[in-house]
Amino acid sequence: MRFSHQSLSGLVLACAAVSVAAARDDATKPSIVLIMSDDQDRRLGSTDFQSVLHREIFSQGVEFVNHFATTAQCCPSRASFLRGQSAHNTNVTNVHAPGGNYDKWVQAGLDEEYLPHWLKKAGYKAEYVGKFLNGYNIINANITPKGWDHVDALLDPYTTYYNVPVMSQNGERPVYYQGFHSTDVVRTKALERLQSLVKGSEPYYLQIAPYAPHVQNDVHHTIPLARHMDLFPGISAPRTPNYNPDDEHQASKGGWPGTLPRMNETTQQTADKAFRYRAQALQGLDEIIEDVIAMLDANGKLDNTYVIYTSDNGYHIGQHRLPGGKALFYGEDTNLPFAVRGPGVPKNMTSQIPGVHLDLVPTFLDIAGLPEADWPSFLDGRSLLPQWKDPAGSSSGVGAGDGNSKETLNVEFWGSCTIEAPEGRELGAPFKNTTYKTLRMLGDRQSWLFAVWCTGQMELYDTAADPYELVNLAGKPEHEAVLSRLNALLLVTKSCAENTCRDPWAVFTPNNGTDEKVATMKEAMDTKYDAYFASFPRVHFASCMQYQDIANEQPFYPASAGTEKGLGFANRRPTDNFAFTTGGVAITDDNFHGTPEQRHATLEQVYAGARNLTDEELAAPAEPKKGGKGNGGDGAAEKRWGSRSCPSGLDLAMINTQIFLAHR
Ligand SMILES: *[C@@H]1O[C@H](CO)[C@@H](O)[C@H](O)[C@H]1NC(C)=O
Ligand SMILES: *[C@@H]1O[C@H](CO)[C@@H](O)[C@H](O)[C@H]1NC(C)=O
Ligand SMILES: *[C@@H]1O[C@H](CO)[C@@H](O)[C@H](O)[C@H]1NC(C)=O
Ligand SMILES: *[C@@H]1O[C@H](CO)[C@@H](O)[C@H](O)[C@H]1NC(C)=O
Ligand SMILES: *[C@@H]1O[C@H](CO)[C@@H](O)[C@H](O)[C@H]1NC(C)=O
Ligand SMILES: *[C@@H]1O[C@H](CO)[C@@H](O)[C@H](O)[C@H]1NC(C)=O
Numbered sequence: 001m002r003f004s005h006q007s008l009s010g011l012v013l014a015c016a017a018v019s020v021a022a023a024r025d026d027a028t029k030p031s032i033v034l035i036m037s038d039d040q041d042r043r044l045g046s047t048d049f050q051s052v053l054h055r056e057i058f059s060q061g062v063e064f065v066n067h068f069a070t071t072a073q074c075c076p077s078r079a080s081f082l083r084g085q086s087a088h089n090t091n092v093t094n095v096h097a098p099g100g101n102y103d104k105w106v107q108a109g110l111d112e113e114y115l116p117h118w119l120k121k122a123g124y125k126a127e128y129v130g131k132f133l134n135g136y137n138i139i140n141a142n143i144t145p146k147g148w149d150h151v152d153a154l155l156d157p158y159t160t161y162y163n164v165p166v167m168s169q170n171g172e173r174p175v176y177y178q179g180f181h182s183t184d185v186v187r188t189k190a191l192e193r194l195q196s197l198v199k200g201s202e203p204y205y206l207q208i209a210p211y212a213p214h215v216q217n218d219v220h221h222t223i224p225l226a227r228h229m230d231l232f233p234g235i236s237a238p239r240t241p242n243y244n245p246d247d248e249h250q251a252s253k254g255g256w257p258g259t260l261p262r263m264n265e266t267t268q269q270t271a272d273k274a275f276r277y278r279a280q281a282l283q284g285l286d287e288i289i290e291d292v293i294a295m296l297d298a299n300g301k302l303d304n305t306y307v308i309y310t311s312d313n314g315y316h317i318g319q320h321r322l323p324g325g326k327a328l329f330y331g332e333d334t335n336l337p338f339a340v341r342g343p344g345v346p347k348n349m350t351s352q353i354p355g356v357h358l359d360l361v362p363t364f365l366d367i368a369g370l371p372e373a374d375w376p377s378f379l380d381g382r383s384l385l386p387q388w389k390d391p392a393g394s395s396s397g398v399g400a401g402d403g404n405s406k407e408t409l410n411v412e413f414w415g416s417c418t419i420e421a422p423e424g425r426e427l428g429a430p431f432k433n434t435t436y437k438t439l440r441m442l443g444d445r446q447s448w449l450f451a452v453w454c455t456g457q458m459e460l461y462d463t464a465a466d467p468y469e470l471v472n473l474a475g476k477p478e479h480e481a482v483l484s485r486l487n488a489l490l491l492v493t494k495s496c497a498e499n500t501c502r503d504p505w506a507v508f509t510p511n512n513g514t515d516e517k518v519a520t521m522k523e524a525m526d527t528k529y530d531a532y533f534a535s536f537p538r539v540h541f542a543s544c545m546q547y548q549d550i551a552n553e554q555p556f557y558p559a560s561a562g563t564e565k566g567l568g569f570a571n572r573r574p575t576d577n578f579a580f581t582t583g584g585v586a587i588t589d590d591n592f593h594g595t596p597e598q599r600h601a602t603l604e605q606v607y608a609g610a611r612n613l614t615d616e617e618l619a620a621p622a623e624p625k626k627g628g629k630g631n632g633g634d635g636a637a638e639k640r641w642g643s644r645s646c647p648s649g650l651d652l653a654m655i656n657t658q659i660f661l662a663h664r
Contacts, residue, residue, distance in 0.1 A: 049287075
């Protein structure tokens, strides 16, 4: 093995050819620390188990109870957040090919313009520790996530094995942190970065993204730190009114949930255990919050730092008979824990003001003081900073349709979807007919959830009267007027961009071609507009496909949105037949790490048992799936980690990857 660390660092530097604006010395700009958990619900009460989150963030800031993901799965949700674009515009729509993953993100060139690049324009340092995008793995680790001043990311396929943490720092050779739980490794590394950032003179953005409380895929539940494994004896998943509902309610569900049998005693007990493991795993998140706050405080930086807590998507356990998982449009999967403390944010408040992850990029650029002229033109969200500072004020605008509120939000999904429970396969997972478009409206007077499945089935819930989304009103004549408005809106939001995402009502001209507009659902419901809204074609799919295909999703409104003028085409490269990489697992460890002694582990301790992955480990055959085969075993590791030339993402992927050809 002739792997040379020296030449690699040189390579990383030389390849980081992105122009970095000279950092301005602006000590007064607030810094931002974002702590993002993985797959954490709000609606099942997971945050009730986080006393530190309550004490240090909820009580010291504002909890926004109507914050949503616009796509309820890790990779697409994170990609949308980092780009500030809806999934239909990034076209990163699933966790694996053809819909998504890190290789697609790179090959589409989405990494050339996203959050860290823009923060750096504003004079910020930008750093990332933890899980990045699915598919960032031991094979493509040297394709360093662009833009970050420092990035230290968990690598697939080990991401899911809590007790086998493998990470790459700035695209260097993957390192295995033997003897540690990944949440402890992420915490220790993040604190070391924070320590250096608070000592520096520049404002900074630090994202800390542990994998918890995501399931460890092979055991179908999360693995908490060993020191938390005795906590919360006897708790069970909450029996919400939509928990394991009866046939009458379930029969009206569309898509694959409509096919599920009622969960039996065994399935419920397994799900209850999974719920307890989640509560335990969240203690690891609380420890991160505790240490971050303490470090900011000790350095006199707490008052000038926004500390934000959220997740990438939500989670269900037993709702609508779904034992465990996400990827659906219901409230459990999309409504996220979300809270912020920081300069100008009032203390100990709860706010109903809606927000989505798409709004975070504009909010952060607003905080960073980047002039709007320097913002990318393609952002689909809006800054929430005014609402963070005035969460009860008149600018709240819920349902006001005044252009300051997000009355409607778009939730979408493509591709296969699983059940995160041992019974998954028996119940029919992975499911294929899972693609859908939905619209959620959050108003003072009217709240609705409207969904159209790729199978043509529809669901409509009056979420003000029926917050558990049990009674499907689609197809009921008395709700036809509402449905026609929501259908027209969804026709716009499913392909919206920029202003049409921020204010989809503005697209309509219901007053016989005059400029007069409707601004809210209340106005649109005037019976004089019945014929206008009824005239729109129904949102429709030609068939159930695993990725976004223009022909399959006709019609669009306006029609130009469904051409290469829309759907984010102008700001990304085509990814047809893109190549993707998959690494194999060579290391296992059946011990439970995260002992009490490791609670305050130092970086030296974390590195004491750490070692580089060997060439053999890097070449381990990937689990064969979908007719593809693993890569590696061809001396490729040396090419990747010892080469002097700047590899392009595509070249590398072509050297030893599966090439996805099957989807045309
Ligand atoms: C409970 O349901 C699961 C999933 O359908 C099934 O695998 C299991 O055999 C059932 N258990 C009992 C005791 O009926
Ligand atoms: C926060 O507000 C609640 C009531 O809304 C109150 O009971 C609690 O003491 C407050 N906590 C702090 C830290 O101010
Ligand atoms: C538009 O014009 C038609 C025919 O003149 C009329 O029937 C309809 O009510 C008008 N619609 C509105 C919203 O004014
Ligand atoms: C999936 O949807 C297609 C329509 O696109 C339908 O023909 C097929 O029967 C569906 N399969 C299942 C398992 O529901
Ligand atoms: C989305 O990605 C898939 C897979 O790479 C590709 O085939 C499809 O054309 C893309 N759709 C759009 C609208 O760009
Ligand atoms: C990995 O290998 C490089 C180059 O030989 C070396 O500098 C580095 O210390 C190694 N890392 C670990 C954790 O052993």
